[in-house]
Amino acid sequence: MGNACDCQLFFAPEEMRKTSLMVKSNKPKDWANNDSNLKSIRILKHRQSLENYLPSDLSPMARVKEPAESIEEKVELYLSCELDSDSYEIQIDTYRVNNGKPSLLSQTEVMKGSNRLEFTKSILVDFVFEAKQNMRFDIMNVKDPSHPQFIGKVETTLSKIVGVGSSTASFDILSPQGSVGLLHVKTEGVKQNLSYIEFEFCLKEIPKMPPGSTLFFKLSRILGEAGYVPIYQSDCIPYSSQPRWQKTRIRLVKLCNSDFMRPIKLQVYTKSGKTDTIVGETTFTLSELINQEGVHLQLKNPIVKKSSGLALFEGLRLEEMPSFLDYIRGGIQIATVVAIDFTQSNGEPYNPSSLHAMNRDGSLNEYQRALRGISDILLDYDSDKRIPMYGFGGIPNFPNLMCDRVNHCFALTGNEAEPYAYGFEGMMETYKNALGHVRLSGPTLFHPVLDAAFKLAARNKSQGSNEYIILVILTDGQINDQERAIQSIIAAANLPISVIIIGVGDEDFEQMRILDGDQGLYDSMGNKASRDIVQFVAFRDFERNQELLAKEVLQEIPTQIVEYYTSVGIKPNPPVNVKGEDDVNKTLMFAPGLLDLGDIVYKDASSEVYTEGESTAMLTGHNDNDRL
Secondary structure (H helix, E strand, C coil), rough: CCCCCCCCCCCHHHHHCCCCCCCCCCCCHHHHHHHHHHHHHCCCCCCHHHHHHHCCCCCCCCCCCCCHHHHHHHHEEEEEECCCCCCCCCEEEEEEEECEEEEEEECCCEEEECCEECCCEEEEEEEEEECCCEEEEEEEECCCCCCCCEEEEEEHHHHHHCCCCEEEEEEEEEECEEEEEEEEEEEEECCCCCCEEEEEEEEEECCCCCCCCCCEEEEECCCCCEEEEEEEEEECCCCCCCCCCCCHHHHHCCCCCHCCCCEEEEEEEEECEEEEEEEEEEECCHHHHHHHHCEEEEECCCCCCCEEEEEEEEEEEEEEEHHHHHHCCCCCEEEEEEEEEEHHHCCCCCCCCCCCCCCCCCCCCHHHHHHHHHHHHHHCCCCCCEEEEEEECCCEECCCCCCCCCCCCCCEEEEECEEEEEEEHEEEEHHHHCCCCEEECCCCHHHHHHHHHHHHHHHHHHCCCCEEEEEEEEECCCCCCCHHHHHHHHHCCCCEEEEEECCCCCCCCCHHHHHHHHCCCCCCCCCECCCCCCCEEEEEHHHHCHHHHHHHHHHCHHHHHHHHHHHHCCCCCCCCCCEEEEEEEEEEEEEEEEEECCCCCCCCCCCCCCCCCCCCCEEEEECCCCCC
């Protein structure tokens, strides 16, 4: 097996997976919420100035921070059931359960005369990936409507229904006496406006600028009385007489809330050091761009009140974007991997103040509570529930895995060939057992675990796999390889992977927030990640609310998954049925010996090459009957 202290990752067989704003205005506070005002805005047929659009005393410089976008979709549920008897008259009552309290969502029609019943009345529900949406289905015999008889029930979550990787989920109908049949739930996503707009932006006839000047542009949309809200800012490019930016893609909902008549403000700036100076601005509507192909927008400098060039949106096209559920039903599988920080800064587990403390009263420490907060959601999309678990920054001392120095990527099971924990209870037991076999050490390095996971994602991509990896890193704070970690993340932005970092303890986590890169992640050489793949959350901010923790941590995942597959031109397959374990025969694993995992080789953004350096790992595959 080679040196047991080298980085070694094994992954389960793929087919087993399934700002506040103060606006001084004399207008009524509810002006922007008035339906007639909004309607009058939306039906504008000609371009109008901002002065005609907003209350006259609203400052045009007003700005508001728009809340983070959360992807919500609607799912239609179609119910059928198989029962042990055909003498019933069956109605299914569907409930949403919040804090243990059920609220009735829908009731099917009454059907009788068969032990296989397919109901025509469907149920329309909101689907939010990052939320645990508990549901209950009560199967009732209403032969005597005045005295309905309870037959059995199904308690599940919406994520379990849609997360099976197929269009149909089946559940045992349970009564006090045991199973009395099966409930089948077929799902279909209700199409909403998931379109995006794509264009190449360029300028003409702009003023001359000093050597070394750079330019960027910003797009903002109107948000009622709050004024304009910035929704997009481009990269900086060097000044030229006719500057042109790379192709830009923005979701239509983000750009104008799918309102083609909503005013959008374009502003062009020049940057010198930390100072941004406006070159010119204008307002337009999406309708104008679409209906007047090749339109030149006149820029005006708001300070000197003079024309400052022409703006063009070339190659403009609208395209519908698939939804997250389209990909899940089409067979995309989410594979969760967990990595836990075992550095000395956590404190020794026998110390009650340690972040790794094993409390005698049975209460969970911060690492355990953080894992619990996200497991309820992620495990619903990991069909085999076999979660590889790894540690970093510690010295392992298991019977079959011993090191005499710090290891930054080791199996928490103590068995590099079987690093898997099964389900939430298995994760808790694996972590608890590892605490007795790992000596805390340091320093804190992220890149060995990152590179190992990115290697697997690169292999998945090259093989056309339908697996998307979510790497969950739990850490207590500062890292000693920030620049190296940034380089790894930037190089992996074109791979099917997302990284979730949960900070435990009381550190300021500034380094983690930099890795998050919501405003763009850059390395010291100015290279930028082509997409955002990292989400960071400080556990202490949500310690008392597990649902909010899951929402904050997971809300970007559906967008990241859709962005990845659309960026590489992969459309969702038609809904597929889940294969059983007999169909499983593909194994992907890391083991020591072949591929180096150190320094990243940078090529262009679409490069498949990803590698080389210090710690070692071998990626092998076995596939006798690959359905891909």
